[in-house]
Amino acid sequence: MHTEGERLIPINIVDEMKSSYIDYSMSVIVSRALPDVRDGLKPVHRRVLYGMYGLNVFSNRKHLKSARIVGDVLGKYHPHGDTSVYDAMVRMAQPWSLRYQQVDGQGNFGSMDGDPPAAMRYTEARLRKISDEILADLDKDTVDFQNNFDDSMTEPTVMPTKIPNLLVNGASGIAVGMATNMAPHNLSESIDAIVAYIENKEITIDELMKHIIAPDFPTGGIIYGYDGVRDAFHTGRGRIVLRAKVGFEEIGNRNAIIVTEVPYQVNKAEMIARTAELVKDDKIPGIYEIRDESDRTGLRVVYELKHDAIPNVVLNMLYKYTSLQTSFSVNNIALVKGRPIQLNVKDIIHHFVDHRHEVIVRRTEYDLRKAKERAHILEGFMKVIGTQDDLDKAIAIIRHSANPAAAKEGLIQEFDLSDIQAQAILDLRLARLTGMELDKIRAEYEEIMTMIKDLEDILSNEPRRYSIIKEEMLEMKEKYGDERRSVIDYSGGEMSIEDLIPDEKVVLTISHAGYIKRTSLSEYKIQSRGGVGNRAATTRDEDFLEYIVAATNHQYMLFFTEKGKCFWLRVFEIPEGSKTAKGRAVQNLINIEPDDKIKAYIRTDDLKNTEYINQMNVVMVTKNGTIKKTSLEAYSRPRTNGVNAIEIRDNDQLLGARLTNGTSHIMIATKNGKCIRFPEEKARAVGRGSIGVRGISLEKGDEAIGMIVVNDLENDTVLVVSERGYGKRTAVLDYRETNRGGKGVITLNVTEKTGNLIAIQSVTDEDGLMIINKSGVAIRMGMDEMRVMGRNTQGVKVINLKKNDEIAAIAKVEMDSDVAEVIEEGEESTEVNTAPDSNNPEFSEVPLTGDNAISNLGDPEVLRKIEEEEKENNSGETPESSEEKSED
Template sequence: MQKEGERLIPINIVDEMKSSYIDYSMSVIVSRALPDVRDGLKPVHRRVLYGMYGLGVFSNRKYLKSARIVGDVLGKYHPHGDSSVYDAMVRMAQDWSLRYPQVDGQGNFGSMDGDPPAAMRYTEARLKKISDEVLSDLDKETVDFQNNFDDSLQEPTVMPTKIPNLLVNGTSGIAVGMATNMAPHNLSESVDAICAYIDNKEITIDELMQHIIAPDFPTGGIIYGYDGVRDAFHTGRGRVVLRAKVNFDEIGNRNAIIVTEIPYQVNKAEMIARTAELVKDEKITGIHEIRDESDRKGLRVVYELKNDAIPNVVLNLLYKYTALQTSFSVNNIALVHGRPEQLNLKDIIHHFVEHRHEVIVRRTQFELKKAKERAHILEGFMKVIGTQDALDRAISIIRHSANPQAAKEGLIEAFELSDIQAQAILDLRLARLTGMELDKIRDEYDAIMKEIENLEDILANEPRRFQIIKDELIEVKEKYGDERRTEIDYSGGEMSIEDIIPNESVVLTISHAGYIKRTSLSEYKIQSRGGVGNKAATTRDSDFLEYIVSATNHQYMLFFTEKGRCYWLRVFEIPEGSKTAKGRAVQNLINIEPDDKIKAYIRTNNLKDSEYVNQMSVVMVTKNGTIKKTSLEAYSRPRVNGVNAIEIRDNDQLLGAYLTNGTSQIMIATKNGKCIRFPEEKVREVGRGSIGVRGIAMEDNDEAIGMIVVNDVENETVLVVSEKGYGKRTAVEDYRITNRGGKGVITLNITEKTGNLIAIQNVTDEDGLMIINKSGVAIRMGMDEMRVMGRNTQGVKLINLKKNDEIAAIAKVEMDKDVEDDSGEFEEGTDIVTDNQEDDTTPQAENENTAEENENSDSEE
């Protein structure tokens, strides 16, 4: 019911709701959720810092109860709940939340497991040293102040920070109708980028990215792929994929995945609990036990694997289903002149530099004003006490004045002083009237005049002001700069990796048991030829380095397995290790099946070079004598899970794969001692899905044992070895060229004494040979110790075998000629059993049947 004197005004409820909601949303946007682009702080964080500044709890003072700080901030500046202030202050003290924490907390301030902090009555806090740079020059009228909520006090609208806080600490906040999520960055990189911007205001974002490479999260981890980073820097929006930092290790007799860094803002305890659920539900297989071994020294989560689990496969499942891989959606929205704007990297730097420039100008103006005021007073001092007569006259005026006001007026009239100067004379202590004090006044005046001249020059000289900004930033970098914590895995994205990773020369080493590593070529070239040698790689029992080759980071390694699969690794993806490191098992780097085995390694150049991949071919041979030749182009599109290189039928397996250039010669040997030699051109090129053609015709009880590719007929020789320890070297030309698919010729007369043929290799005098027995003994011999003999000879006994022992395999120890090192790489530290082998040369067998059977069959199987 309307009362007398009241007037009702009808309003459209839709308009009223719109108006009220807009007011509310602007209040949330400006006064709560979004940071200011200049100091990177939201109002609550700014008020916490200013409240602590007012209480004097600096880094060199004692801690103060958090409740006292929170109460001061609430009562003076922040009329909201106490939890909002305390939660903000707690986060400012957590080194896993802020890249550069601003509050130094004492007591329980929570944990990465999501544990809450202790109540504020139990904890204490003070400012961190770095916060001094955020609050620096606050008392020099460098920023505007505004009334607090009840107009009883003043608070700063922005901090005059020397730290590019928005860049280095980032922020996140949900407003009404918009949100912000800004990533933290490394302080040293940020300072370098800002200095580069000051030097060249037209600098591009790509040029800035040479200094500030990517976000740098407080919890470390790995940025997987670079596209999201590039988008965030260029547009202010981007999705950055983060992965935990892991390594593989062995605990007892089990493989284990060790996590030492987790993605930003991941709750460790929840991540482990969620993983345990997935293991229980069999979404993730292969994990035996999960343990959290984190302590005050650092984070360590152990995923102990089952005996048959492949670490690389399990790790990929963890990345797929758990928070070991997360994404950080960058959305750079901040307040610019009180209005929310989306900002790219250059925008953020531009606004920070503009702010610092304004602070420098206002600080200089304040210092100039103070210097001029002091100079004015000193001028008055020198007028009155500059001479003895003037001093006596001033004292006389003061003594004979009825009161201070009369004395002041008398001094003003007698010496033409200002009111301020006269008051300063009256306030002087008698001790300042001595001659020595007068000299000090003159010296101070001279220094003040120089300071005034310097300050006026700063105000008149813009380049000098920007130089001051740079100098102060560099000083901040020297004080608080550190190494970046977050690594970048460029291979995760689609960016051209060649743009990022230098194409440096490295040495790849692979051991017989399949341990691989890359080492900088410079480490092999430290010692010149003829040196005394140094310790070689650490290997496991009965293992040795089999394959050593120089490569560059941009090249590829192809791995071919017994089941006919092909896998890829870029050279830079192979773990780096010193010369003495044992390396990483290849099975842990590629997604190979548990019951499969790597049979061949091929190093290639850039697979994106169309001319190269179309010119080169991959030739493979299987146990059943099938040979297949496919253009390298068919293997030029790497896939994570590999591809089928050749179709392997039942009771067959891949024996080897080689890179050819179209002019090579192929030789295939069988266990019954036959060998065929034919030009590569005789094998026509087929597609990757084909099965191949017959390489050598064999009897029912025979099978192929290996293939060699000969490129230098004059210098290379053919080495064949039988299981009972017999072998020989023969010139390639002793094997006449025939057509593909024939039965071949005898390469070693197989008897009960020799045993079956087990290996064929092309060797030179410079090569080394490793002989591995079934009993686990490995023996090394140099090929220069073994003379070249005719094809129709029995050969020599390479080693003396104990009763019932046989040769399991031989391996040519490949040493790339570019790897300039005579340091005993295969002789020291290899933990293999060596025997003193004798040259047990047996008399050459009588001429054996040399009838060479050859079928010129070129039919495909």
């Protein structure tokens, strides 16, 4: 039963649900979850800023209790829970959440580990300087205001911001039926893009991307691959892969992976806990211990590895299974005139510039209105107090009037004033009636008339308005711009990296123990003339620089291991190190097995050059005398885990690999003193999977010890050395050309006195040689010390060995002529003492430790100076610590 007078309206529940849900979703979309394209703020953030503006907590005032600010925002503008307001304000103050914070917090505002902030009664806040720019000109009628929730006051619908907030701070929010996730960008880059857009409205997105390169996250990290960035800029949607910034260190005798920056929005504590679980479950083998060593100076997470673990392999597992690699899905949805629209980067810039243009028009109109009002009053002053007679007349009218209204009426009639002018005269203080004040009034009037003219010019001149936007933008860049934090690793994606990395010359140095680094060629050029030269690269004990080659960033290094695998590194992927740095162990850069060893390094030109890769061949030789020639084309598709370069059977191993040009000659030597020479055409090219062909026929118990490739038959000579210290140099032409697979001819008469042959090298007078004994002594000699002699002789004693000592290895110190030229130009640097030194005494013998390994072994004076310099540099550090320093 229903009471009298009550009316029931039957409605369809489906229609009611539809309309109610649409109302609710529109409210969420417009008034809660999505930012406005113009100022990049959601209502709650706008209200927090406006509430702080109302409380006058600017960047130059003292902090105010957060609870006071939150209470004000709740009571005046935002009728929701206090936690929603406080949480929003806390986020605006966190350096890891916003690229450019808007609130300056004092107290505990949470941490990257997900720790909650202190309650609002304990913390304090004020606006940051950059927020003053977001609120600038708010009092000049630059934006529309609307009533608050109870119509008792008004609040701005948008901020007149000078900061392109949507671009630089991004936004994320889940509405109904849609969501937004916008990445933060660098302010300097964003402003460069905005300026470029103002200068040319028809600019393409690709041209804008030369200015605004990629997102720039507050926590830094590495943007891995560029395709997602390009998609996001062009369409407003894209998936950006983020990686932590990682380095390798040696801690004690263990390798360690050091994380110094994590991807955006990653909870560090959760990431470490999750990784620890995976290690416990054996999902990620190889990790010995995880430590969080972060402190107030910065983030540092240490993954200490087990002895047999390969850092690169462990790192790839961490990327795969933990938040060391995450993805950020860009979805640029923002409110344009109250409607949610998906925007590309040019749309965002376009709407921001339009907003700034409107703000400048409205600000100028306001200033003009105020200037005209003031000019009107000054005109009244000049009419009334322009001369002494007028002034006396005005004073008389005021004195004889019964009340202010009569006085005003009298002034209006006598001087033809407006109501406003007459009131201003009545409000004048007597002090303003002096002659000096009258001059001031006239000067102010002239100034205001000039200003009015200028403001009218701004309003009538659109190009000028845009140039004002540009000037203000550049001023913001000057004040708040900073370096970008997120690094872009273009090689992660499909983008052609050649467009992005200059193909400049670098010097690659590889030590005997496999430490590699690249150094810009310019580092060698800037040394001053004379003097001892700079301190050379710190190498480890019993190590020295073996290869010094000039390369360019686009070239490749191929690494061949004794198990017959091939790995690649682009030259730009090799870590950069100064001249004094030790470099990084190659094992840490490629996924090589723990029990495998690198046997050969080959530098090649760009593997995308089809003509080059089809013309060049890789020739390999194994201990059992097998030779294999394969076109370089077969090795032109790099894979992270390497490829099989040659099939290695039991009891065999790869000895070396060289690049040939199709017309080279190949020489293989065996430990019993035999050597064969044949043109490379005799070995037909085979596929990468095959095992190769016989290079030299071995007698029982014999084995190959090395191969050389000869390109200059006239001038190259062959050096062979035996383990008891005998060796000799012979002209290549002394070895007759034969067919592949023969037994070869005698290269050195092997006797008990000489011991087995252990090395063969192709040398010229300019080359330097390092001889390493089993006892750890290194001898340096220049090849010009050794005369060329006949083939079938025992050779000469290259080195006097102590009792029972033998030669372990010889290494030609290879240096490109390009590098040598540049270094000679600079000065006699100790770095280059790995190259032959014509002033060397015949042989120098020095225990092979530390820097001596590559210093000028022949010159005690130089050695003394280097030692002194070392003492000065290290000032009490152990050699290990100075090595670690240089590696960093």
